[in-house]
Amino acid sequence: NAGVTQTPKFQVLKTGQSMTLQCAQDMNHNSMYWYRQDPGMGLRLIYYSASEGTTDKGEVPNGYNVSRLNKREFSLRLESAAPSQTSVYFCASRRGGGVVEKLFFGSGTQLSVL
Amino acid sequence: ILNVEQSPQSLHVQEGDSTNFTCSFPSSNFYALHWYRWETAKSPEALFVMTLNGDEKKKGRISATLNTKEGYSYLYIKGSQPEDSATYLCAFWGNTDKLIFGTGTRLQVFP
Numbered sequence: 264n265a266g267v268t269q270t271p272k273f274q275v276l277k278t279g280q281s282m283t284l285q286c287a288q289d290m291n292h293n294s295m296y297w298y299r300q301d302p303g304m305g306l307r308l309i310y311y312s313a314s315e316g317t318t319d320k321g322e323v324p325n326g327y328n329v330s331r332l333n334k335r336e337f338s339l340r341l342e343s344a345a346p347s348q349t350s351v352y353f354c355a356s357r358r359g360g361g362v363v364e365k366l367f368f369g370s371g372t373q374l375s376v377l
Numbered sequence: 378i379l380n381v382e383q384s385p386q387s388l389h390v391q392e393g394d395s396t397n398f399t400c401s402f403p404s405s406n407f408y409a410l411h412w413y414r415w416e417t418a419k420s421p422e423a424l425f426v427m428t429l430n431g432d433e434k435k436k437g438r439i440s441a442t443l444n445t446k447e448g449y450s451y452l453y454i455k456g457s458q459p460e461d462s463a464t465y466l467c468a469f470w471g472n473t474d475k476l477i478f479g480t481g482t483r484l485q486v487f488p
Contacts, residue, residue: 267420298478303480304480305381305466305477305478305479305480305481306421306466306468306478307478308475308476311475313474321475322475353420353421360474362408362409362426362428362470363409363426363428364426365411365423365426366411366413366421366423366476367423368420368421368422369420370419370420371420
């Protein structure tokens with residue numbers, strides 16, 4: 264089992280370019296999440312999908328869109344990248360909606376926007 | 378805005394020392410408190426999930442306690458080893474249906 268797989272691991276964009284971060288999990292989890300990690304700040308939730316077919320905004324959704332393509336895959340799109348979106352992005356999944364269900368994280372994507 | 382605070386921000390200890398750090402969270406609308414361990418260049422991994430006031434969890438040399446009435450959790454590491462070096466994250470689950478993460482405590486254990 265690969266767990267949660269994120270691609271790419273590294274990306275450099277110019278301001279205004281677009282890109283999609285891909286995430287897939289093979290654990291048959293219902294819920295999937297996108298977080299960003301910035302120095303001095305905790306993991307902040309961008310968007311999440313509680314179940315296949317649903318998506319909701321997190322704390323910092325501006326400038327991003329998501330697609331829950333199927334139960335396995337949850338992608339994050341930057342339509343017009345800005346330097347403020349330079350960050351490390353983590354995809355995560357968990358089995359269900361219960362509060363005791365722990366998160367499983369991907370290996371992260373380091374994104375730089377110049 | 379829900380505040381989850383962790384202290385200290387960073388900690389340097391010698392191998393064999395015992396250490397502890399704190400996670401503070403809102404004492405109202407509490408559902409669960411998660412602890413994650415995040416090693417450099419790896420992904421965060423879950424250590425504990427705690428739900429009840431007075432809960433204590435243990436995994437090897439690492440243990441955690443929970444006080445939901447006053448809104449804090451302690452993480453203890455007994456006899457720290459270099460492989461314990463990591464950032465330790467806590468995350469609060471309240472009534473917002475989302476996990477809110479603290480900024481983490483970065484632990485470095487020197488041989």
